């Protein structure tokens with residue numbers, strides 16, 4: 001998943017881009033000298049003038065590069081008012097698939113996607129070293145040791161998140177990267193450069209750089225130097241905007257900033273699973289967290305075949321959101337249910353419908369549900385069952401599934417807390433990321449369970 005920037009209001013034609021904490025956190029670039037490394041001071045001095053020179057225009061007069069607890073960061077260089085344009089980065093100084101040298105691009109087949117192309121471009125420029133026209137940017141990208149997306153985790157580390165849908169998504173993403181890598185390798189003997197020697201490890205690293213700091217615009221997947229130094233706060237209303245008319249990306253301040261304040265943006269409304277897969281970090285108490293729940297009709301159920309047949313006829317279209325991973329017919333995404341929620345907003349209707357089908361005890365009941373669906377909009381079992389006992393049984397079934405998942409998550413989080421991380425800093429950080437992920441899922445499950453209990457008690 002890549003970052004989509006939002007359409008700028010003054011664009012003639014625009015497409016969404018995205019880079020793929022609460023503003024409780026604010027760093028002071030000015031006063032926090034302990035955090036300001038030599039390299040970040042160099043950044044402040046050299047990087048922006050270099051980029052402005054390359055672009056032929058000023059990129060930003062309001063921001064400077066600093067360091068925060070989240071790595072490199074952008075901070076207010078002077079007073080900023082809400083509505084000010086913080087930066088403008090022309091497309092001409094963004095790295096997109098069409099920057100690949102034609103001699104390489106023409107060798108790549110259609111199976112090599114945009115992310116893979118930009119990853120290859122980064123590796124190409126990296127190998128050119130100081131001779132690269134992008135060297136000041138490429139040399140400031142994070143090193144593999146600083147990247148924590150779950151695709152970089154060892155098998156042992158991945159075991160920490162086995163309970164989450166992210167586990168499978170990570171394996172899928174690794175396979176996808178491998179597929180792209182082999183597609184690239186297939187033709188690499190003919191590459192006119194030392195790119196012939198790239199390894200899967202190099203490629204995975206570059207791929208991770210792209211998923212964690214590229215946006216999508218009309219030029220395709222693009223790395224946006226300078227804008228990609230902005231860190232994420234899911235509560236904010238500032239995004240990277242894509243002005244297709246003027247061919248630049250920009251960010252507008254959503255609040256006032258004093259000199260030295262860190263300026264953050266919202267990458268998207270992302271769950272911790274998405275943040276961890278694409279960006280390698282998590283946020284505690286993330287309101288976008290969600291859990292995937294899978295339900296199956298037990299094979300020993302007397303109406304097994306009939307139930308599958310009825311479920312197979314459900315014509316309800318499913319809408320995928322930014323956080324949704326692989327789509328399975330029998331998997332449902334639950335979000336946090338507000339404690340005062342009367343309707344269980346957060347628990348999908350399709351999940352409750354599935355449970356109602358599961359709770360049916362006779363052919364006649366199934367037939368009645370299917371008939372009702374056909375007479376309406378084809379959506380199955382969306383209304384409470386007329387038979388209260390059946391309605392109760394359906395929701396108790398969900399409740400018992402929630403209880404099982406809650407117990408598993410709770411035990412797993414406790415076991416993580418009692419396992420001392422190895423002495424390495426990286427392991428401790430990844431253990432914290434796994435704990436944040438599972439704790440967020442546990443919070444969602446508990447909220448759903450509380451709602452279901454209350455619903456059952458009202459029946």
Ligand SMILES: C[S@@+](CC[C@H](N)C(=O)[O-])C[C@H]1O[C@@H](n2cnc3c(N)ncnc32)[C@H](O)[C@@H]1O
Pocket residue numbers: 019021070071072073142212213228229230231232233278279280281282
């Ligand atoms: C688009 S870059 C932002 C600039 C980055 N800090 C740097 O050093 O270049 C995205 C990366 O910044 C870090 N990051 C951004 N927001 C964060 C947050 N709220 N918490 C922790 N890390 C964050 C993560 O390492 C993420 O992969």
